[in-house]
Amino acid sequence: MATVSLTGASQQDAATVFGVLRTAFPTDRPTDDLPKEQPGGRSTVWSAEFEPTQEWIPTDPVxxxxxxxxxxQGTYLAVDRLREALGTAFAVDEQGTASGDQEKEVDLRLATKR
Structure with missing residues (x-):
C-alpha cells in the first residue's frame, strides 16, 4: 500500500491524476469519490491510498x-510502481526523495507530456 498526496493542483487536475492511478491500481476510494474544493481559499491536499500490483494497465498521456x-509514500516497490504508472501518463520531474529502512518518500512534479 502507498499513499499519494497531491498539492498545488486544481480540482480537475487532482481528479485526472487519481483517475490515472485508479485505472492502474486498486484504491481505498470508491470510483465516484472525486476531489472536492474546500471553502475558505486555503491550500488543499488531496490524498488516496493505492495498492500497486505487479500487473497494471498503462495509460496514454493525459x-x-x-x-x-x-x-x-510507501514501500520501495509500491512507490516505484506508482511512479512508473504516473510516468506513462505525465511528464514527471523528481523533486526529492527520502529513504528509510522499509519505506521511501518521493516528491514529484507532474505536468502534461509534450
Missing part, C-alpha cells in the same frame, strides 16, 4: 491544466 505536486 493533459493537465497546470503542474501538480505529488508525494508518494
Amino acid at each position: 493533459p493537465l491544466e497546470g503542474s501538480v505536486s505529488a508525494t508518494l
Whole structure:
C-alpha cells in the first residue's frame, strides 16, 4: 500500500491524476469519490491510498491544466510502481526523495507530456 498526496493542483487536475492511478491500481476510494474544493481559499491536499500490483494497465498521456505536486509514500516497490504508472501518463520531474529502512518518500512534479 502507498499513499499519494497531491498539492498545488486544481480540482480537475487532482481528479485526472487519481483517475490515472485508479485505472492502474486498486484504491481505498470508491470510483465516484472525486476531489472536492474546500471553502475558505486555503491550500488543499488531496490524498488516496493505492495498492500497486505487479500487473497494471498503462495509460496514454493525459493533459493537465497546470503542474501538480505529488508525494508518494510507501514501500520501495509500491512507490516505484506508482511512479512508473504516473510516468506513462505525465511528464514527471523528481523533486526529492527520502529513504528509510522499509519505506521511501518521493516528491514529484507532474505536468502534461509534450
